[in-house]
Amino acid sequence: MYDYDLFVIGAGSGGVRAARMAAGFGARVAIAEDRYMGGTCVNVGCIPKKLYSYAAHYHYDFEDSRRFGWSGLEPAFNWATLRDNKKQEISRLNGIYDKILDKAGVQLIKGRAVISGPHGVVVEGKSHSAAHILVATGGWPFVPAIRGHELAVTSNEIFDLASFPERILIVGGGYIAVEFAGIFAGLGSHTTLSYRGDTPLKGFDADIRQAFFSEMQKHVKTLMATNIESITKGADGSLRVGFEEGHQEVFDCVLYATGRKPNTAGLGLENTKVSFNANGSIKVGDGFQTAEPSIYALGDVIGRVALTPVALAEGMLLARRLFAAGAGTMNYDNIPTAVFSHPNIGTVGLSEEQARSRFPDGIRIFKSDFRHLRHTLSGRDERTFIKLIVNKSDDRVVGIHMVGADAGEIIQGFAVAMNCGLTKAQLDTTIGIHPTVAEELVTLREESSQG
Ligand code: FAD
Numbered sequence: 001m002y003d004y005d006l007f008v009i010g011a012g013s014g015g016v017r018a019a020r021m022a023a024g025f026g027a028r029v030a031i032a033e034d035r036y037m038g039g040t041c042v043n044v045g046c047i048p049k050k051l052y053s054y055a056a057h058y059h060y061d062f063e064d065s066r067r068f069g070w071s072g073l074e075p076a077f078n079w080a081t082l083r084d085n086k087k088q089e090i091s092r093l094n095g096i097y098d099k100i101l102d103k104a105g106v107q108l109i110k111g112r113a114v115i116s117g118p119h120g121v122v123v124e125g126k127s128h129s130a131a132h133i134l135v136a137t138g139g140w141p142f143v144p145a146i147r148g149h150e151l152a153v154t155s156n157e158i159f160d161l162a163s164f165p166e167r168i169l170i171v172g173g174g175y176i177a178v179e180f181a182g183i184f185a186g187l188g189s190h191t192t193l194s195y196r197g198d199t200p201l202k203g204f205d206a207d208i209r210q211a212f213f214s215e216m217q218k219h220v221k222t223l224m225a226t227n228i229e230s231i232t233k234g235a236d237g238s239l240r241v242g243f244e245e246g247h248q249e250v251f252d253c254v255l256y257a258t259g260r261k262p263n264t265a266g267l268g269l270e271n272t273k274v275s276f277n278a279n280g281s282i283k284v285g286d287g288f289q290t291a292e293p294s295i296y297a298l299g300d301v302i303g304r305v306a307l308t309p310v311a312l313a314e315g316m317l318l319a320r321r322l323f324a325a326g327a328g329t330m331n332y333d334n335i336p337t338a339v340f341s342h343p344n345i346g347t348v349g350l351s352e353e354q355a356r357s358r359f360p361d362g363i364r365i366f367k368s369d370f371r372h373l374r375h376t377l378s379g380r381d382e383r384t385f386i387k388l389i390v391n392k393s394d395d396r397v398v399g400i401h402m403v404g405a406d407a408g409e410i411i412q413g414f415a416v417a418m419n420c421g422l423t424k425a426q427l428d429t430t431i432g433i434h435p436t437v438a439e440e441l442v443t444l445r446e447e448s449s450q451g
Contacts, residue, residue, distance in 0.1 A: 004030045006322065007121050007130035009113040009267070012039020014299030014311030015136030016097060020104040021319030029106045030130070032113035032123050037097035040138050040300070041308040047093065048086050048159045049179060053340045055082050056186025060342070064378035077188050079164035086159060115268035118294045122268075132294055132322060135274075135282060136315070137267060139260035139300035148231030151239055152254040155180070165189055165253035169241055171228055172257035173200035175339045178216060180255055182342030185219040192249070194223040201339070204401075205351035207367065211385035211403045215343055218381065228254075262301045279303055286329045288318050296322075305335055336415035338408025343382060346407030348415040349399035352389055361393040364424070366444035372405060373435055386440050388424070395423040400441065410438045 006022045008015045011033035019031045036043040055077075062075050101108050111124035115135075121128045141154035153161070155176055168184045170177050173195035185191040193200070193216075200216070201209045216222065227244040231254055234240055242248050262281040272292040275283045281303025288296045296318055299311035313330060320326025336348035355363045366388040375382055384404030391398050400414050414422075432439030 002119060002129040002131045004028045004107070004128065004130040006030075006132045006134060007113075007128055008032070008134045008136055009115075009121065010039065010136040010138060010299075010301075011037050011097065011101070011108070012136060012138050012299065012311070013041050013308040014138075014315040015039070015134065016101065017312045017315035018134055018136065018298070018319050019106045019315075020100065021316050022323050023104040023106045025319060025323035027319075027323045030109055030128060031101060031106055032109045032111060032121065034110070034112035037094040042093050042097070043090055044156050044159060046308055048090065049155075049176075049183070050340055051086050051089070052082065052159065052183045052187075053179065053342075056183045056342065059186045059188065060380070064374065064380055067377050067379050077164075079161070079187070082187075083160060112266075114266065115271055115295070117271050118273075118292050130294075132296060134318065135264075135267065135269075135290075135295065135297040135301055136299045136311070137263040137301050139306060140263045141256065142259045142261045143256045144258060146228055146230060148233075148239075149256070151231045151233055152256045154256055158253075158255050161253065165251070167238075167251045168192070168253045168255060169194060169239075169249070169251040170255045170257060171195075172259070173197050173202060174257060174259065175201065175341070177257035178212070178341045179339060180257060181216065181220045182340070186342055190221070191219070192221040192223060192251070194226045194228060194243070196225065196227050198224050201345075203351075204345070204347065205387060205399070206353065207387055208345060208347065208351075208385070208401045208403055211369070211383065212339075212341065212343075212345055215382060215403065216341065219342060260300065260306065262303055264301060277303060287321050288314060305332055307335065307337060310335060334415060334418050336411050338411065340408065343384070343404050344407040345401075345403050346409075346411030347399075347401045348411055348418055349397070350389060351399060351401070352387075355389045355391070355398050359391045359393065359398070361391075363398070364390040364392055365448045366390070366424075366446070367448040368440050368444060370440070372437060374405075384437055384440075386437075386444070388427075388441065388444055390424045395425055397422045397424060397427065404437060406437070410441075413438075414441060 005027040006029045008019045008031040011031050019029050023029045062073050109123050113121050113123045116122050119129050143149050168189045169192045170181050171194050178200050181193045199209045199213050229244045230242040232240045238250050240250050275291040277283050282297040284297050284302050288298045298314040300306045339345035368386045372384050387401045389399035427442050430442040432442045
């Protein structure tokens, strides 16, 4: 009756995973993509960001190596080398996505898809029909309409700048803003972060925000509680930024990292009964079904948790529900996450604030603030901070947070334990690996506070 069992719009993290899994269950699947295979994560998100973060960390590694006996290092950074090698790697990954879909038997249709009705999609003038349509179109950077905003760049453009910015202003206080601040400071830019709040990373545990903020200020000039009024271009190409608070500063590049909006414009959703949440994200139920029963949505476009592994999990769940009689729902608790800032942040579970309101019988807090063994010799003034939150009534660990090198790598394993119901007593009986930073989490004995 229809050309396909499932038509997926968007070959990003969620769309590709749903398409592959559905095809694996025997469904006839097509996927449309109008920009780049692999979506945001592969092309302008997680992957290039992490590669640039590695590049930035070499700066500190070179410096730190001196007191370990290395000399004669006068490294110079070349932006074009990093940018062009990154491009090559991303092209390789784009090709892999093409192949994966082809091998899975998914029909790849290159072009912009517009929904024409509950079962209809048009791509480049050609109509297709499907029993189910999945909207997995992701998000898009949001830039406020200040005067001269068109002179600013977003995360979509920043990786491919024609030349390296000696002076960069990053606007925003979320994880993407602080990651780019770490990257550009590490690569050698004079980096300034402007944020309208008083401390970056709203929503993270307050101690983590504070510990990270004091580390970041060692590398980045921070202008908190500031708002940009205008950007104007000088004759030499530099950008003059006027702040509402009255002063002006000149930069070579202004990067806006002020949030992302669901990518739904021009998608033809007005031809359906699909409804929206207040922030413009698509409203779905537990099974990712929209108000139009044949249309589903997942990933960043539904505005729940904008992370690649979450979009992947949602995609798998939907494919199972539609084509393998799966009935499970997505569990959004204990999603571990990392901020690849300098230094890294790793976190899983509740912040202290959330835990206090969730557990009326009280919580126990354990903290450790110490100098990484490496820096006893390198001489670097960098602290590592670890925080553990325990529910007093049943001894369950409900939050683990860390600021320090490799925090993401460390927290991933502890997240598995938390999902298995980890208690503080079990942490206490676990033998540490010495000497590591992670062992600190199994040797926290002194309670910092109770509540
Ligand atoms: P996307 O991956 O955005 O894919 C949507 C796709 O749909 C795109 O390819 C788009 O071109 C296509 N599309 C849109 N409209 C149409 C249309 N009408 N027709 C055809 N195709 C269309 N997450 C992490 O987990 N870890 C990280 O370290 C991390 N870092 C990030 C860094 C940055 C700078 C950014 C911006 C994001 C980062 N993320 C990270 C978030 C992650 O990239 C997203 O959560 C993830 O990509 C969402 O997947 P998705 O499938 O919902 O959408």
